[in-house]
Amino acid sequence: MAVIEHVTDPADPRLGDYRDLRDVQLRRHLEAEHGLFLAEGEKVVRRAVEGGHVPRSFLMAPRWLDGLADVLDRSDAPCYVLEERLAEEVTGFHVHRGALASLERRPLPSMDSVLEGVRSVLVLEDVVDHTNVGAIFRSGAALGFEAVLLSPRCADPLYRRAVKVAMGAVFALPWTRLPDWHDALPSLSQRGFTTVALTLADDAVDVTEAVAGVDRLALVLGGEGHGLSERWQAAADRRAVIPMAAGIDSLNVAAASAVACYVAARR
Template identity: 40%
Template sequence: MRYVTHMVEISEVDDPRVDDFRDLSRADRRPDRPGGRGLVIAEGVVVVERLLASPYPVRALFGVRRRIEALAGATAALDVPAYVASADVMAQVVGFHLNRGVLAVADRAPVIPPAELIERSRRLVVLEGIGDHENLGALFRNAAALGVDGVLLGAGCSDPLYRRSVRVSMGHVLRVPFAHLESWPEDLKLLRDNGFRLAALTPRADAKSLRDAALDEGRVAVLLGSEGPGLTEEAITAADLAVRIPMAGGVDSLNVATAGAIAFNAMSGA
């Protein structure tokens, strides 16, 4: 069995070689935040494998021996260190007990310009104000599962490469391309200029039923809004149509990731 080139035993909690993994409950921050390093962090064998297969340049792995060994096939050609420690030492370094037993860190890849992502796509999701990292990760996982070509992040969205988002997405945020719309909602014009129809998802009663919206026809972008108030009036006005998911009486809305999955399925025509 082959392993990564540099298998390194770590026995001391303060070993500087594992500083990238240290105190993740506080140090896991975006590069534009105080103390932020902006590393991409993957947890667990499955998610680490997806990081290794992604465009993000891997810096190192850190885990208990059996989890590192479980990654032998994926790491055979890597030239990065794999740090091996006991579960106790690892927990003290990371700052919490990690049931998944292995982590990997990577640098960020270059950001895709939104025009490039729009040009090469047929089905897109546009997010506004998605601040919850778990919802964001779930949206990326649903997008990957249901054939969405990419994600455009509008105003008020959290960082999709935050550790919790990567974990909840099961690593799919590492393979679904995304780009940032800097001017909101003015940049929605980029979609319309490329022949996209914009469908704003909203529970309001006067919106068109999802059953009648024909989201599987042509180039379509679905707009999803924040977990509380939903899309702003500006975003809905900028769209070509407002679309609602028919629901039973007494239920006013769905979790945004659930609503997204239903809309993504409608876009696929399945």
């Protein structure tokens, strides 16, 4: 059972995992150095623990103790309890969801283990916005995709903002980073996947047509603004587009992923 520790000093060194959460660069360094990530909100904290991630500690306002009592009962990690105004001093923002947890990162699994038995996988190239990554995970999980592969430059799915937007879907979908960006799509084709790239290329066909009859599907999405690299567009087995009304050529990558996942789920 978690040990409840009441804290009255926002400078308490025990709260180090929770400091300066709005400073993205600092958090990246701190979280990588200490092998941790943060979950925010009762549902997300619960899903992280239920997903097998080991808590380092919890931080919450008194009113959240009862709602997370069963989670705290299953952990030996300390639970730091402090008033919400003090939590804001520590984190740098108003923790309106009242509860945070610091959890241990696990080593990334191999690509083959992530893809074992999978029929539908999302493949992201250089999606650098944490909100977009979280939204893509959430859409994929909701619409039947079973795994996610990330290029080396993609945003961290375990960054607090991504976890929050995904509503914990990053704990439900197996994911890893691609070991070889250059030949990633041909390697998926060799594993029996049909790679379908969302692109505005001239030869792209309606996404409904592109995914029709596909058994093992790898749906490929590119980064914000520039989209997929020319190499990945050329390497894909098929190129697909979401038809648009006149005057609009594309959707935000998170919105595009939701539409394409919906179509792919009904192939």
